[in-house]
Amino acid sequence: MTGAAVSVERLEKTLGKNRVLRGVSFQAQPGEIFGLLGPNGAGKTTTLRIICTLLSPDSGTVEVLGFDTRKAPEDVRRQVGVVTADIGVYPRLSARENIAYFAQLSGVQDGDLKRRVDAVIERLDIGSFADQRAESLSSGQKQKIAIARAIVHDPQVLMFDEPTSNLDVLASREVREFMVESKGRGKCVIFSTHVMHDAERLCDRITILHQGQVVASGATAEVRGDKRELEDAFLELVGAR
Amino acid sequence: MRAALIVYRKEVIEILRDRRTLMAIGLAALATPIVLSVISQVATKTATQTYTIGYSGDIPTGLGELLRATGLKLVPVADPAAAAKQQVDLGVAFKLGEIDEYYDPTRQGAQIADTRLQTVLGQYDAAQAAAALQNRGIDPGILTPLRIVAHPLSSPVQAASNAFLSFFLPYILITMILTGGFSAALDSTAGERERKTLESLLLTPAPRSRVLLGKIGAVTTISLVAAVAAIGSMFVALSQISLPGPSESAHISLSPVAVPVMVWVALLIGVSFSSVTLALGTLAKTFRQGQAYVTPLYFITIFPASIILFIPDFNPSLAYYLIPILNAVLVLRDAIVHNTVDWPALGVTTFSLIATGALSWFAALRLFTREALLTRS
Numbered sequence: 253m254t255g256a257a258v259s260v261e262r263l264e265k266t267l268g269k270n271r272v273l274r275g276v277s278f279q280a281q282p283g284e285i286f287g288l289l290g291p292n293g294a295g296k297t298t299t300l301r302i303i304c305t306l307l308s309p310d311s312g313t314v315e316v317l318g319f320d321t322r323k324a325p326e327d328v329r330r331q332v333g334v335v336t337a338d339i340g341v342y343p344r345l346s347a348r349e350n351i352a353y354f355a356q357l358s359g360v361q362d363g364d365l366k367r368r369v370d371a372v373i374e375r376l377d378i379g380s381f382a383d384q385r386a387e388s389l390s391s392g393q394k395q396k397i398a399i400a401r402a403i404v405h406d407p408q409v410l411m412f413d414e415p416t417s418n419l420d421v422l423a424s425r426e427v428r429e430f431m432v433e434s435k436g437r438g439k440c441v442i443f444s445t446h447v448m449h450d451a452e453r454l455c456d457r458i459t460i461l462h463q464g465q466v467v468a469s470g471a472t473a474e475v476r477g478d479k480r481e482l483e484d485a486f487l488e489l490v491g492a493r
Numbered sequence: 494m495r496a497a498l499i500v501y502r503k504e505v506i507e508i509l510r511d512r513r514t515l516m517a518i519g520l521a522a523l524a525t526p527i528v529l530s531v532i533s534q535v536a537t538k539t540a541t542q543t544y545t546i547g548y549s550g551d552i553p554t555g556l557g558e559l560l561r562a563t564g565l566k567l568v569p570v571a572d573p574a575a576a577a578k579q580q581v582d583l584g585v586a587f588k589l590g591e592i593d594e595y596y597d598p599t600r601q602g603a604q605i606a607d608t609r610l611q612t613v614l615g616q617y618d619a620a621q622a623a624a625a626l627q628n629r630g631i632d633p634g635i636l637t638p639l640r641i642v643a644h645p646l647s648s649p650v651q652a653a654s655n656a657f658l659s660f661f662l663p664y665i666l667i668t669m670i671l672t673g674g675f676s677a678a679l680d681s682t683a684g685e686r687e688r689k690t691l692e693s694l695l696l697t698p699a700p701r702s703r704v705l706l707g708k709i710g711a712v713t714t715i716s717l718v719a720a721v722a723a724i725g726s727m728f729v730a731l732s733q734i735s736l737p738g739p740s741e742s743a744h745i746s747l748s749p750v751a752v753p754v755m756v757w758v759a760l761l762i763g764v765s766f767s768s769v770t771l772a773l774g775t776l777a778k779t780f781r782q783g784q785a786y787v788t789p790l791y792f793i794t795i796f797p798a799s800i801i802l803f804i805p806d807f808n809p810s811l812a813y814y815l816i817p818i819l820n821a822v823l824v825l826r827d828a829i830v831h832n833t834v835d836w837p838a839l840g841v842t843t844f845s846l847i848a849t850g851a852l853s854w855f856a857a858l859r860l861f862t863r864e865a866l867l868t869r870s
Contacts, residue, residue: 267868306692306864306867308864326698329697329698334692334693334696336692339689340689340691340693344510345507349506353499357496357500358699359698398693402693
């Protein structure tokens with residue numbers, strides 16, 4: 253599809269003896285939240301890692317804003333911000349230092365660094381703990397740092413891989429609100445989750461993966477079909493009911 | 494290079510905020526003076542300590558004064574052989590024209606007392622022989638037909654100082670460079686994986702070679718800081734210790750030639766072994782696993798080098814200078830003891846350590862760019 257922010261075509265990947273992806277294809281557009289759903293081991297994280305160039309596909313292609321992940325991995329990484337469930341931060345750096353470090357490595361120039369870092373600190377309401385060492389912060393506060401470092405270079409594509417799985421209710425809601433806000437700013441948001449309730453509320457379109465294959469793809473309402481909830485459709489598709 | 498500098502600066506800040514690394518450097522700075530102080534006190538005590546000789550029979554005229562002046566105390570005993578086993582350091586039975594000596598060579602005190610006794614008896618015999626000859630009108634000079642006149646080319650005090658430094662300095666320098674950077678290297682590789690920050694770091698557009706370069710630079714810096722702290726404290730401690738000698742120059746000091754050689758060798762070891770430890774740390778999933786990989790490296794490298802320190806006259810061929818760490822010890826020893834630079838040996842050492850660093854660098858980079866780095870965790 254022309255104008256897609258992320259275009260994945262016939263992706264294949266084997267890790268060890270495990271054939272993780274079997275011809276996965278989908279496209280995600282700017283200004284939408286695209287859900288990548290599936291049970292554990294379906295291949296969601298592997299797909300996201302290939303999109304952000306951490307892994308190479310065995311075959312198939314991935315383009316991010318027109319950049320091929322194999323030919324221009326550094327250009328792709330400039331366009332992508334990733335938030336995962338593993339909210340690892342540098343414990344001996346402050347929240348501000350953590351964010352500034354990733355901003356610099358993502359190419360933000362020194363003259364623009366303070367403005368960018370201050371902007372994300374304000375946007376994510378980090379100010380009250382910005383100068384505390386990360387080792388003393390709560391999981392929710394660390395997740396905010398993780399989001400801040402992923403967006404500080406203003407990427408056009410944001411990927412969230414099970415971002416709320418280690419968070420409490422309040423912190424989870426803030427992450428969901430941030431995804432909606434990013435969509436409103438015209439970003440392409442890819443949301444990987446196995447929480448159907450979240451996906452149904454947030455995603456404009458979804459793709460469901462099962463055992464490395466796409467088993468359903470389309471607008472969220474289309475995939476839900478005549479079922480009462482998306483979860484019912486999901487369970488039927490993955491053969492659990 | 495901007496990315497490498499960014500990583501370098503962040504790593505150094507993190508390391509300097511890490512209690513483990515700071516404690517390692519602090520302990521190194523404290524341990525060296527303490528060890529040297531203990532060695533100095535033991536040596537002084539040994540040199541001035543009085544040892545006891547249990548004797549029977551009549552002491553030859555004049556010998557008693559000589560023995561007492563040499564720190565040997567004479568105590569009359571009934572059975573010198575039995576006394577030498579427990580009561581005294583040495584047993585002596587004075588007989589007419591003969592002295593029976595009893596001592597246990599397994600006891601250090603007995604060995605020192607024996608050496609002193611032999612020295613005193615040699616002097617006493619020579620004096621007695623000279624006096625007897627003089628009484629007969631014969632020149633005592635016939636006892637030494639070939640008289641040795643020694644002309645030492647350097648100060649005996651300086652020679653002792655060099656021997657001391659050639660033993661301790663390479664060992665402390667290399668130990669501190671190797672161990673000072675261990676914690677930092679593991680923290681920036683296995684620790685990064687354990688804290689789950691590695692994936693985020695690799696997601697940045699910064700080339701991985703630059704990221705690795707920044708980490709190697711930081712680990713090298715910390716290694717050298719640890720070495721400088723240990724050596725600096727060593728020289729402060731040595732400035733308080735005097736070797737037996739007539740003047741102020743008896744203090745231990747490093748020759749001008751040895752200083753640049755030491756700096757060059759320290760840089761080479763720092764860079765090359767930072768690459769080695771980073772490569773090993775990259776293999777590990779956790780800090781603790783990294784320690785298990787890195788600790789044997791220390792023993793593998795320092796053990797042969799330590800053995801060489803106990804062979805002062807070991808004159809190796811150039812091939813020995815290809816062995817990392819051992820070569821550094823040999824080059825440093827040459828510079829300290831002989832106050833000269835053996836350029837071919839230094840050249841081979843430089844080549845060897847650069848090659849070690851380059852191989853480790855490529856190994857670390859290969860490990861750092863493979864997919865298993867993420868999928869194994």
